[in-house]
Amino acid sequence: MSRAGRVADAFRAVFGRACAGVWSAPGRVNLLGEHTDYNGGSVLPLALPLRTWAAAAPRADGLLRLHSALFPGEPVEVAAAGLAPGAVRGWAAYPAGVAWALRRAGYGTGGADVHVETDVPLGAGLSSSAALEVAVALALTGAVEREADRLVLARLVREAEHAFAGVPCGIMDQAAAACCTTGHVLHLRTRDLALRQVPFDPVAHGLRLLVVDTGVAHALRDGAYAARRAGCEAGARALGVRLLCDLDPGQLDGALGALDEPLRPLVRHVVTEEERVGRAVARLEAGDPRSVGGLLTAGHASLRDDFAVSCAELDLAVAAALRAGALGARMTGGGFGGSAVVLAEEAAAGRVGREVAAAFAAAGHRPPRVLPVEPGDGARRDL
Incomplete structure (x- = not known):
């Protein structure tokens, strides 16, 4: 059934x-x-x-x-x-x-x-x-x-x-x-x-997309998510733009100099992340999904260092995946726990999963769940 x-x-x-x-x-x-x-x-x-x-x-x-x-x-x-x-x-x-x-x-x-x-x-x-x-x-x-x-x-x-x-x-x-x-x-x-809809078929290119569930539950209602959003809104007001993504990347350095220190890393992450998305779309449409890996890793560094929404388990999952030869990896979702996404060559996918599991065991964390995924259907009627 x-x-x-x-x-x-x-x-x-x-x-x-x-x-x-x-x-x-x-x-x-x-x-x-x-x-x-x-x-x-x-x-x-x-x-x-x-x-x-x-x-x-x-x-x-x-x-x-x-x-x-x-x-x-x-x-x-x-x-x-x-x-x-x-x-x-x-x-x-x-x-x-x-x-x-x-x-x-x-x-x-x-x-x-x-x-x-x-x-x-x-x-x-x-x-x-x-x-x-x-x-x-x-x-x-x-x-x-x-x-x-x-x-x-x-x-x-x-x-x-x-x-x-x-x-x-x-x-x-x-x-x-x-x-x-x-x-x-x-x-x-x-x-x-x-x-x-942008074509993305990792398997057809000899790749695997893995989701690593760290087992660390995140809770977006505890105020940290809302605080980041409020900081972004404050940064937009201070810069005189309606939304942070209205800011041209070429204006970023000058804009950062006009902001108070607590707002600078939030603004830097949002503007550079928007730029990474544009580059990823261009590479996927050109049929080059492998080159997206480096953008994932750069995105994780920005979320970890500038937006400060990663955690030790997410950082460990990303580091272990890269050490095992992944093309790129980053935390995904709102942060403060949750999952990481990893792009790897098909031949390296098993090794990535084993390395992540071993790293979690060595650190005394609960075993992560590593799930190979492919882009699937949205909402539908099933019966």
């Missing part, structure tokens, strides 16, 4: 009736472009094989009942019409926020039963929250046969995460979950939400 079929069976076991369908959305890994999305810059995410599934069926009584395989017990129940920020706590705040945002936008999904399951590890920097939100958005609209543009849904579920989960995230994660396609990275220009 397919995973969607098992999710449908689980829905029936929880709610005592059949679902209207099963929808899913992927986790994502960001190849390049970190902390640029809320600064008007560009990002290069790709969809992972790890997914979140949502089975749903509408209700006529206006109740929203939410159940997760990760948090067994009775469904969380709330009146759909009474949804408001702060009304739901814990994991259910994410799908409840999606229902709230859809109702505010006029989609009128009303009451529903929803059951969710996931393969995306929580806190690993692989966007488990966006996968959940987008899957639930598709399920709630699909269950009542309402169609919605994928980018519109991405914007709505980002609004939900801001209001209900208290995470001031950019648009990258939700757009990646909604819009990625197999064999491509999504080049998303966040200032105007222009997007295009």
Whole structure:
């Protein structure tokens, strides 16, 4: 039986009736472009094989009942019409926020039963929250046969995460979950939400892309993420630009001299990271993915030294991968834990995984999870 079929069976076991369908959305890994999305810059995410599934069926009584395989017990129940920020706590705040945002936008999904399951590890920097939100958005609209543009849904579920989960995230994660396609990275220009699919097929070029889950859970609600964002906004104000990515790289040195010291490294990271994304797109479109490796490594150094969002385990994973011959490696996601992404020749991929595992064992860290990945599908209906 397919995973969607098992999710449908689980829905029936929880709610005592059949679902209207099963929808899913992927986790994502960001190849390049970190902390640029809320600064008007560009990002290069790709969809992972790890997914979140949502089975749903509408209700006529206006109740929203939410159940997760990760948090067994009775469904969380709330009146759909009474949804408001702060009304739901814990994991259910994410799908409840999606229902709230859809109702505010006029989609009128009303009451529903929803059951969710996931393969995306929580806190690993692989966007488990966006996968959940987008899957639930598709399920709630699909269950009542309402169609919605994928980018519109991405914007709505980002609004939900801001209001209900208290995470001031950019648009990258939700757009990646909604819009990625197999064999491509999504080049998303966040200032105007222009997007295009850029070919990226590592296997066809004799390469492997590895995700290293360090096992260190990150928490973006603890204030560190918000503090970085506030610093970027302060830097933009001080420089008289609307968004940091409005700053031309040729102006960077002069701009840094006009800033107070705490803001300089934040601005330097954002401007140079935006430049790295542009170079990566040009190299991928020229059919030269190998040369992107050095950009990944430079991006990690910038995130570690300037933006200060790495951690010892991420630094160790990157260093061990490079020592084993990887073409490039960097932390991915918001930081403070989570995962690293590694680009390696096919012949070196096994050695990279072993070297990273050995380095973690020698340092006394819990074993990392090393997952080979290929760019996959975005959100879809599975049943």
